Amino acid sequence: MTKILLVGCGKMGSAMLAGWLERGTSPGDVVVVEPSCPDLGSVRVVASHAAIPEGFVPHVVIFAVKPQVMADVVPPYARFGTSLFLSIAAGKTIAFFRSLLGPDAVIVRAMPNTPAAVRRGITVCCAEASVPAQARDLCGSLLEAVGEVGWVDDEALMDVVTAVSGSGPAYIFLLAEAMEAAGLAQGLPPALAERLARATVAGAGELLRLSSETTQQLRQNVTSPGGTTAAALAVLMAEKNGIPGLMSEAVAAATRRGRELAG
Numbered sequence: 001m002t003k004i005l006l007v008g009c010g011k012m013g014s015a016m017l018a019g020w021l022e023r024g025t026s027p028g029d030v031v032v033v034e035p036s037c038p039d040l041g042s043v044r045v046v047a048s049h050a051a052i053p054e055g056f057v058p059h060v061v062i063f064a065v066k067p068q069v070m071a072d073v074v075p076p077y078a079r080f081g082t083s084l085f086l087s088i089a090a091g092k093t094i095a096f097f098r099s100l101l102g103p104d105a106v107i108v109r110a111m112p113n114t115p116a117a118v119r120r121g122i123t124v125c126c127a128e129a130s131v132p133a134q135a136r137d138l139c140g141s142l143l144e145a146v147g148e149v150g151w152v153d154d155e156a157l158m159d160v161v162t163a164v165s166g167s168g169p170a171y172i173f174l175l176a177e178a179m180e181a182a183g184l185a186q187g188l189p190p191a192l193a194e195r196l197a198r199a200t201v202a203g204a205g206e207l208l209r210l211s212s213e214t215t216q217q218l219r220q221n222v223t224s225p226g227g228t229t230a231a232a233l234a235v236l237m238a239e240k241n242g243i244p245g246l247m248s249e250a251v252a253a254a255t256r257r258g259r260e261l262a263g
């Protein structure tokens with residue numbers, strides 16, 4: 001069985017861990033390094049790399065700590081030189097990990113998202129051409145435990161992926177928040193405003209998932225000529241300050257931030 005060393009068990013690490021266990025990974029095959037040492041049932045948790053049980057040789061080391069601490073966290077793991085190293089950090093490049101892990105390290109960079117917590121994430125992976133198919137397959141199967149997986153060859157695209165799907169759930173939650181606030185402002189009781197916003201975003205998401213129609217067609221299906229939706233979309237799709245322009249600026253800003261985090 002695949003032996004997994006998970007470094008960082010916060011929001012993303014814990015979502016992946018839950019997915020692996022659900023898919024049949026034995027708790028005994030996982031060691032988690034997490035300073036707060038949370039109780040993870042029969043999964044062994046240690047506070048630092050120094051406490052990893054002797055004799056535990058992972059097939060894969062997964063870095064799921066914040067990009068800002070990565071340079072301090074990664075170096076001690078170079079001792080697992082025969083392992084595959086998988087990072088899910090925003091910004092941090094394959095070259096960055098190679099500089100800390102050595103020239104022969106096998107490294108895959110991936111970008112999942114928080115719907116992984118309900119096994120409905122999407123992850124994009126990237127690896128250099130020299131990374132063997134077996135290593136790619138291992139990453140693919142670990143990440144498929146929490147949702148869909150795709151690959152890109154051009155690492156520069158990873159910052160754009162991060163800006164669209166990595167950060168993207170936040171944009172959708174903001175939309176739900178804004179719909180709730182707008183409903184309140186128009187006189188809905190708070191509980192109903194929240195329920196309507198949440199159910200509408202979730203229901204529209206499910207329709208989007210199951211339908212073969214384009215996003216544009218799904219939008220048009222709601223929009224009766226001269227009706228209420230058309231009145232709202234005239235505001236939301238305005239050339240100035242409409243959602244398309246704002247989203248474009250937002251994704252560009254997130255992409256730029258990813259590039260800054262690389263350094």
Ligand SMILES: NC(=O)C1=CN([C@@H]2O[C@H](COP(=O)(O)OP(=O)(O)OC[C@H]3O[C@@H](n4cnc5c(N)ncnc54)[C@H](OP(=O)(O)O)[C@@H]3O)[C@@H](O)[C@H]2O)C=CC1
Pocket residue numbers: 007008009010011012013033034035036048063064065066067069073088089090111112113114166167
């Ligand atoms: N949240 C998201 O939507 C997504 C995040 N990512 C990426 O995933 C990574 C993790 O993000 P996220 O899960 O949100 O962050 P969290 O802060 O929730 O999790 C990171 C965890 O790592 C722990 N940690 C800190 N130092 C160490 C160490 N030396 N060894 C082991 N663990 C340590 C932190 O503990 P403590 O809090 O005590 O410091 C924390 O529990 C980031 O690189 C991020 O870019 C990728 C896709 C989506």
Ligand SMILES: O=C(O)[C@@H]1CCC=N1
Pocket residue numbers: 090162166167
């Ligand atoms: O905000 C961030 O930097 C991380 C990466 C993608 C989602 N959260």
